[in-house]
Amino acid sequence: MDKKRRRTLLAWLVLLIYWPAIFVATHLPRLPPVSLHGGDKTAHFLVFFFLTILFWLARYGKLRPGVTKRPFWRCLLWLALYGAIDEISQNLVPNRCADAVDWIADMGGVLAGLAVLALMRRWVYWLIVLAGAILAGRHWPGPQRPIESLPLFWRQFELAYILAAYALLTLLWWLSWCPAGRIVWRRRIGIATLTALPAFLLLDEGWCWWQWQTRPGAELLCGLGGILLGVVCAWAFCRQHEIAEAEKCGKPV
Numbered sequence: 333m334d335k336k337r338r339r340t341l342l343a344w345l346v347l348l349i350y351w352p353a354i355f356v357a358t359h360l361p362r363l364p365p366v367s368l369h370g371g372d373k374t375a376h377f378l379v380f381f382f383l384t385i386l387f388w389l390a391r392y393g394k395l396r397p398g399v400t401k402r403p404f405w406r407c408l409l410w411l412a413l414y415g416a417i418d419e420i421s422q423n424l425v426p427n428r429c430a431d432a433v434d435w436i437a438d439m440g441g442v443l444a445g446l447a448v449l450a451l452m453r454r455w456v457y458w459l460i461v462l463a464g465a466i467l468a469g470r471h472w473p474g475p476q477r478p479i480e481s482l483p484l485f486w487r488q489f490e491l492a493y494i495l496a497a498y499a500l501l502t503l504l505w506w507l508s509w510c511p512a513g514r515i516v517w518r519r520r521i522g523i524a525t526l527t528a529l530p531a532f533l534l535l536d537e538g539w540c541w542w543q544w545q546t547r548p549g550a551e552l553l554c555g556l557g558g559i560l561l562g563v564v565c566a567w568a569f570c571r572q573h574e575i576a577e578a579e580k581c582g583k584p585v
Contacts, residue, residue: 343390350386354379358418361426376437377444384411384445397450404446411442455507462504463532466497470540477544494554495561502529502562517570522563529559 388397388407397404415438422428451457472478479490502525509521533555537548 340390340393343386343393347383347386347390351383354383355418359422359425359428361428373433373437376434377441380411380415380438380441381445381448382441384442385449387411388446388449397446407446408442412439415439415442455504459501459504459508462497462501466501467536467539470536471543477540477546491550491554494551495558498529498533498555498558499562499565501532502559503565505529506562506566515566515569515573517567525559525563530556533559 384407387410388403391407392403395401395403397407399405415435418438419430419432419435423430448461451461469478474481479487503515505525505528506515506521509518509524510516533552536555537552540546540551541548
């Protein structure tokens, strides 16, 4: 079995487990309270976001969604129809009822999933998605910081999350500047990195200070540490690539 067929079968297998599972979950008479920030609407969004990605990968593989392509509208139509049937059929379950707002949250997840699939082949788009996720994750509207709505076990990883998020952001930024998605070491990329990303970090922390009245401290240091870690990783990847190329050509390292 070739690699392409194995990927397709794996996507179908995961989809055939995931889809019935979410159908059963939405038709149980009682569900445990949703602890996600934003409540059940966030859960609806995330459930259909992942359903969209799995459905697309199983049905269309690596084809990129586009509003001018028929698969895009077919996927949108099928999942919109399923979301409507899912909501309407909940009227038959005790303690459950159809909710148009839930369907709107479902469709938001579908559109977000299609957007990610359309953008995922370019590093600059992943960069935009991650930057938006960092800001959304730290500044989601509410009476308190989003991290404080999580269980105590997860709150202790806030600084590690900031460090890892900014390290990954730095690598994606570096890749967005490099030709053909290969990490290369350039002085101008380093200057741009050490200028733009700290400015983004200061915007992030300044927004936190204005929104939550929390002064920048350990979070700022972890963000700076993540940027430096990303630069070090970029240099290490570039150096490893140069060594591999030299060995391939028989040149001394």
